[in-house]
Structures are given as C-alpha cells and as structure tokens.
Amino acid sequence: MATPIIDASHIIKDYGRVRALHGVSLEVGAGEFVALVGPSGCGKTTLLKILAGFEETSEGRLEIEGKDMRGVPAASRPTRMVFQKLALFPHKTVAQNIGFPLKLQRVGKAEIDRRVVSMLELMHLNLDYLDRFPAQLSGGEQQRVALARALISQPGVLLLDEPMSALDAKLKKSLQTELKKLHRELGTSFVLVTHDLEEAMMLADRICVMRAGRVVQIGTPTDIYYRPANMFVAGFIGETNFLPVDVSGALDGGLAVGSPLVAGEPAVMEAGNVSEFLGEGNKALLIRPESIGFLKGEPGPGHWMLTGVVDEYFLKGSTTQYRIRVAGLEAPVVMDLPGSFELPAEVGQEVRIGFEPARAFLLSE
C-alpha cells in the first residue's frame, strides 16, 4: 500500500467509563473496499463514526488523506456517509437531497442540475423522480438516492453503515452487485460496516473482523474464510466444522496432526507459529462444509475418513446440505454437496465421509 487514504492507529474510544474501542489500527488504501465486520456491540459503528467525524477519538491518531483529523468537524472531512436508515431529508425533493452537498459548496444551479441528473443515471434511477419526495420512493430507490447524495461531491472515502440491512434478500443482492460495480467504476475508497460476513466477503477487498472493541483479523476474504485467525472468526461466517485434533510434534517445519476419531495417517500441516500449537490447550481443524464429501470405497492416500449417520438433509437448489452425526463429536458435521437429481443418502443411513487435511486449517484456542 503506497500511501493509505485512511490511516488510523491505536484508536481508543471511551464513553464515560466504558471503553468501546481498545486501540484499533486500520489502514485503507486509495480505491480500496474495506469491510468492518463483527457482532453488534463490537465497535465497528463507533469506528465508522470516528472516521466520519461524528465522534472524537479519546486516544490515538487518525489521518485521512495525509491530514491529522483531530478537531476536524465532519463537514470539513473528505468522507461522506450513507446512513443505516439512510437519513434522506424528508422535506427535500430527490433532486434537492442529491444536490445538497453541492449547494453547500456554492456550486452553480445549472451545474448542480447537470450533476444530479448524471448521478441519477449512474444509479439507474428514473429521471421523473427528481421532483418527488423520499417517502414516495421504494426502499431500494431511497437507497440509491442516499448513495447518490453521498457520491455527488466525489468524496475521497465513502462510509457505509449497514445501508442494506433493512432490504429484502433479493433487493439486497441486486444492490450489492451494483455497489461492487460502482466501486470498480468510481475508484473511490469504500468502508462498509456490516454484521453480515457473507456480504463483506462478496464486496470487500479486505475485511477487518472486530470483536469487543478490538480488531481480531484483517485480511482478504479468502484469508478470513480459509485461514481465520481463531475460532471466533472461523465460526462467524456460514457453517463450519471443527474437528478436535492432537498435535503430536513438530515435523519438517510443520506439525504432525492426528485425531482419534478418524481413520487415516497423521497429516503434516503447516502452521505460522509452530510453538503456539505444541503447548497445552485445545486444537481443532477447521473444515468448511464444501470441503467434505461422501466417500465411496476406501479413502485415498492423504484422505481422512469419518463414519456417521445421516441426521438430516436440506435441499437448497444449487447445493444439498447434509448433517452427519459422528460419534465423539458434539455438533453434527455439516457438508454442502453440489445439487443433483438423486439424493446420495437417506436419513438414518450409515455413511462414510472424507476430506483432505490439506484443505483444512489448524486452529488453536
């Protein structure tokens, strides 16, 4: 990253005696799409408000476009925000709402009109809407108006505070697609707050997972999904299988990993910090549902096998999900198989399932 457009280091935020952020550091590159993800109360919205200038930091340094933001009010920052409840001005028309930031910059009337119209076109909004009021538009249309208002003054950074949480699934999908396209076309930096890691993975270049006022992991969606920093991150998205394992020792720079529950040779797994896994404490393999499948015949070399009973299955269309109860495991093993015309197994059937340890990820608590 050459020069980050946002450089937040060791941000601490106290509300009275309650510490909302415990020294959060985050860099956002120019043109990057970063998602802040975490359960409610993790401090992601507080961090966004600090970036927007609605909250002051208690400690720490925040630079945006190379300038220290201490004492700089929201109005003077190069950031624009799309609010969770959109915050469109109910007494202003669509055109007045979108043109408001330009009006404040004393841009000429004709120029405002021209840019409002081009903004409507960019957002695929009907030009008839110009003179309507926000309440006369649908939820998705209001969303686009809010985006248009935030983007019209060509901000350096666009901040999005869960703007799609109130929409139905189908509309959400189409707006997510548009948001991603928009980001690609405009080259503006986007910072999206969401509690939906799936949404973050779809949209963001990098994801910052937060928990209880701290950053747990920052990484690409692939990192977060397949190489989570810990079980919290791993368990935060979708469904995950954890298989308790024993680490018997270091071997050729890797770790020898085995499990009494599986049939198969102990596998050699790489780990960043070998010593972390050699001590006491529970270790587990993280196996994503799509990395497991039914086994026909004996497991091949390098495969691990488990036996269990089909507990339930769900047809999801493009995939079929099986839940397999395995003796010795508390939660049933979840597998996502590609959808097919025939069901591979019935409920109650005894099955063998297998996976490659190479596609699993070793975690310690």
Added chain:
Amino acid sequence: MKSQSKTWNDPILVAAVAPLAIVMLVFFLIPLAMTILLTFQTTQYYRLQWTWDLKIWTEIFSKPHYWTIMLRTVGMALVCVVISILIAFPTAYALTTRLKTYSAQIQILIIFAFLTDAVLKTFGWILVLDRQGVANWLLSYLGLGPEAMDILFTPTGTMIGMVYNLAVYPMFTIYLSLARIDRDLVLASYDAGASRIRTFFEVTLPLSRPGLYSGAVLVFVLSLGAFLEPKVLGGGTSPLASELIRQSFETRVNWPLGAALTIVLIAIGALTLALAAAFVFRRTPAARRELA
C-alpha cells in the same frame, strides 16, 4: 386516496367517527348556527324580539368603534403569536439539545406553572409590573431605569400577560416536533458539509414547521379570546374584542349585537388563518403535496 373513496361504505369507520361528529354537531355547529340566527333579531326593553331584521348588521358596519377594537384584537393576537414563537422556539430547541438531560424536570416545572390558575398568575403580574413593583425595583437597582416605567394598565402590560399565559402552547408543540427529528438527519447535514447554522436553517427549522404552525394557530386563536389580561393588566383602557362582546351581552343586554360581534371576530380569525395557511402552503410545496 383509494381508502378515502371507500370511507363512506365502511360501516365500522362511520360508526367510529359518529360520536365525535355528533358532539361537534351538537356543541359546535348548532350553537354557531344559533348565534348567526341571533344576529338577525332585535331587542326592545331588554327583551329579545323574534324578527328578521338587518338592524344589528347595519349598526356594526356603520360604527368604526367596533372595527377599531376588532382590528386591535387581531393586531394584538398577531404580535402575541410572533413574541410567543420567538420565546418558545429557543426554549424548545434548548430542551431538545443542550438541556436534554434535564428536559423532563424542566418540562414538569413548566407544566406546574402552566396549570396554576390563570387568574392567580395574571394578578401576580400586577406585583411585578406595578409602579412600585418588582420590575421597576429591579431596573432601578441595576441602574437601568432612573424613572419608573409605567407598564401596568397599558397594552404592553396586556401583551406581557398574554405571552406569559400562551407561550407554553407553542413551546410544547415545537418541542414535540423537534424531538421527533431523527438525529441522523442533522448528522447527514454535517456530513454533507453544512455548518451548524446552515443545518439549523436547512434541516431543523423546516422539519419543526408542524409544531411551529400548530403552536402559532393555538396562540392566535387563544389570544383572540383573551379576556383576563386586557382586563387585569390592561386596566380596561384599551379593551379587546372579548371585553366588547361581554359588555354587549351583560351590560347592554343586547344579545343580537353580542352575537354579531362574535361572528365578526370568528370571521376575522378564520380569514387570518386562511390567509396564513395559503401563504405557508404556497411557500412550501412539500406541505401542499402532503395534503393533496
């Protein structure tokens, strides 16, 4: 719009509205009709004569004295509206912003003062406004007024009393409007680059209009009927419409005249409100659209 056309065919809705409609009919429209009817009667030896005469109306339109009082009443009411709003708005604004923490306590105090009997409060003002009263003492103590001010028994005294008794109404209607404004709208305005002052005029003030207008209407209508303040604090030197009407009914026992003056007062009040409404709706397309 669809639901409106169906209204009359919905028996439950009609039944729900019926009690209020009947109350309004019996206690508002019928007395109003009777008052109008009364204006066409005459009196003889303090007795009502059932006739059909325009005598009262010719009298009213020929005597400028009545109209002076009527116009003075409307003028006082308009001034009272302006002063009340100017006092009420900053108070309500402070209660929703700076004083938010104590807003409940302050509101309770205001309500206590508001619920105290108006007669008592108005007489209390005499102690303040009197030549030897608190106000003059304070002014001379502060060295501001070497000569005692004569406020009591002047229209200024009346106005102080009216504003004091009526400013509470717009204060609460404006407070309710302001409290309903989503804080995010203010933040959105800052975020778009607006200063605090600009945000106030672009967002806060326009969104507080419902409370502003309803408060203004309340003050206006109530000041048209102001009776106590001109009598107690104005000293009867420049009577307002209510005093004139009272005299017509009680002192002169000329009921048709009193009724006619009442109708004139109602008509002037309604006309003023209609003009104000037309002005407001012409200026704000949003309000007009919401009503359409």
